[in-house]
Amino acid sequence: MRGFLLITVMVITLLIGGVMLKLFEQSIHQRFQSQAFLESQILFQELNGAAVQAQAYLRELTPQQLRENSFVLGSTVFADDFIDWSGSVKHEENDLLVTLHAPNDFGEAKFQMLLRNTDNASAMDYLKTNGVLILEN
Numbered sequence: 001m002r003g004f005l006l007i008t009v010m011v012i013t014l015l016i017g018g019v020m021l022k023l024f025e026q027s028i029h030q031r032f033q034s035q036a037f038l039e040s041q042i043l044f045q046e047l048n049g050a051a052v053q054a055q056a057y058l059r060e061l062t063p064q065q066l067r068e069n070s071f072v073l074g075s076t077v078f079a080d081d082f083i084d085w086s087g088s089v090k091h092e093e094n095d096l097l098v099t100l101h102a103p104n105d106f107g108e109a110k111f112q113m114l115l116r117n118t119d120n121a122s123a124m125d126y127l128k129t130n131g132v133l134i135l136e137n
Contacts, residue, residue, distance in 0.1 A: 043106050050085040050100050053078050067091055
């Protein structure tokens, strides 16, 4: 009788331990997923801010300056909260290809923004709001 009771208690303890372990594992998995989602949202928000600041900087340039082969967007282009962002601008036919480099906190991520220009008449025509952001691997 004692042996049967001991085996029953051990089996029940193992079952409860297994259920608790599974719940703990799911909790850890959910926490990592939530953290990854939050980090991607932070990156997206920072990217939007950096893109707006780069676009505002480019609006201040003349069409001739925009037609140069390429130039760098240094930390002076971005506000203090985005000081770790950098970028470069390349003139491709009638369009501008802006590459934004994320800070090292987000890895080696680079984003490209295509600014279309239909008539090459003014800097404002480069900067219509139909830019496309592409994650570059």
